[in-house]
Amino acid sequence: MTTLSVGEMYGTHPEGIAALLEVSGASTMALSFREDRAFAALSVGRFGAVGSTRLDWSGAEVFERSDAFDADELRRLTASYAGVDELAVVFWSNLAVPSVALAAAAVADHAEAVLECSPECWIYLTDSDVLIEFQDGEGFTAGRVPH
Template sequence: MSAGAAYGTQPDTIAAVLQATGDAAMVLSYAEDRACAALALNRFGSIGSTRLDWHGAEVLRRSTAYDGAELRSLLHAFAGRDELAVVWWGNLAVPSIALEARVAARCADEILDCGPECWIHLMDSDVLIEFQDGEGFTAGRPPR
């Protein structure tokens, strides 16, 4: 099965996020997901299958906390007013979403409950936040 065919086949995984955000989140198509990934995730190498290689990237903050409060703190610290955020989880079967960063901050717990890793790209600020369950967060700018 191709990545495009598998993409978004597990939307129930993010049902709690979509319910918490109401109509404030948009589920991205595979083409939209890949276009957004080209601006952030795809600019990194990887370590293993789901961890980003931050070598060559500007790291703005690392945190060993791994809860919604810390994600809210990062979003408030780095997102501009009304900034769009794109959220990916570690499995292409789980569709990515786009929503305002302030809404993502409000739903931080639900976002983190969807899987053991996720990435949030703040589109205007060009800041990527990586979450690895049990390890914490890294926030920084993708390599050029």
């Protein structure tokens, strides 16, 4: 039995983001494993975990929590916290689906497609140093990445 490393498993199921890539076009880039890990080290990697897919926000500056878990709420949060022309990196709960980088405005424009990729995701706003966590059925948390 051969066991794959995380790096070998990463991005093996790009079909998970196919609909997002189709609607967003050339403005969205699937990240390599190295790029994913570099952005993760600046964002989701700075949080502890609660269970297998939730971040531990204790000790972090939380701006807001929302029980809404739809595209309209993701659009609102992105508009509230992203700067003009800001880059966003979207991580999924399954490393077999490659993370993507795109303009934060494109996250808002294609919020439905973003949320359809996975039941959990994290949107890192690179200039604002803000992370938005999405848990399907539970809602969103937005806050500052701890340093």
